[in-house]
Amino acid sequence: MSWIRGRIPTVVLACALALTGCSGGSGGDSQGSLPQGPQTLQQASNSMRDLKSVAFTISTEGDPVSFPVKSGEVRLLRNGDAEGRLHVQVGMSMETEFVLLGDVLYYKGLTGGYEKASKEQLRSLYDPSAVLDPERGIAKLLTAARGAQPEAREKVGGKDAYRVKVTLPKQEIEGLIPGVDEDLQGQVWISADDHRLLKVRGELPPSGGKGAVVITFTEFNADYRFKAPI
Template sequence: MSWIRGPIIAVLACLVALTGCSGGSDPEPGNGAGLPSGEQTLQQSAAAMRALRSIAFTIATEGQPNIAVRGGDVKLLRSGDAQGSLQIQQAGLTVETDFVLVGDTVYYKGLTGAGYQKAPRSQIVALYDPSAVLDPERGLAKLLTVARSPKTEAREKVGGKDAYKVRATVPRETAAALIPGLTTDLTGHVWVSAADHRLLKMRGVVPPAGGGQEGAVVLTFTEFDSAYTFKPPV
């Protein structure tokens, strides 16, 4: 169970960590080119994300970030129920697994390909509570308000939508409560929809372990408030 539990936690940690690279505290006048301030942009995004009941995102990596997850496609409800697939690096190999987290049970496909196995949800919640991600007081909306020195750098397209690109840093002490083992501040970019202020994309730098090269994790959001229904796999 530990081989799948760790990657699921890593996915949720990535989500929180990258969102944390996007809040605002110091006013940023004079962006130029008609761009809104980073503080204003991220305050609006926090408000837009605070009411979400569900979210979907894809995961991709650049370089060699110090995480087990190399890719994935995840759908998540505010309750903490989730469903998706993950590409996991294990012993130098990348394998794919499907999982469904419903109620008190997580269902996952093992490396043997022999169908789904199951384990208690408590084994995940004891290390990381997925319901925190969309909790207005603990997750995305909360962390969008606490990062330092936000700066709107550009207006770009993400998935065909106009978005503001904002760079900022989230303090370690803020993110550490949701990301076990975090030892440094997190710096990165987020892209916020110019139309409705929702997060469209995040890119966060992941510090190296043991002197290795740093990498990055990119999350792209494609669905908001969809009426997901997750059921235990047959």
């Protein structure tokens, strides 16, 4: 099971941050009636800065071979604790469920039962607590994004949102998404009501296989309580 401890735990944690990816949609208002891009991103950063928890889904477009998570659902607390389900491709396709509590990661191996790995072993590769850290995670990424251009007003999960085209700088995403070694082009969707980040889409570099990673945020500040499965 050494390959699982070397790859699956990293994939599990990487998705909890991946905080970069989402899908587009049909156009809405003209650019003339949309708010300014930089102002919208700043409002979103402020709105995401004090979150205590978040839930999100992951999906991919095309065949981004450099990103082994094909789909998943994750619930995350500000301290880094998390639980969820992932469909991963690491030489073979498999579904895995996981719970991360403190320094211990519980994950379902090939036998179907839960196994354990140490978060400390993975800290140099990825730290899930960075996702909701205002100085390292989502809030920081939103203010660091360059070239913000408002594109449309659309619905995301039934909510009105502004779609903004952005460049996501390597420096702000490399600690959150392992394997990304250059800026990413993409879009972010910001709620028109409370300015929260609802969706992100990041196009992966051609060297990693043509495609994009999509992340859709579904819950904010829910009272999650995770328990060890074994």
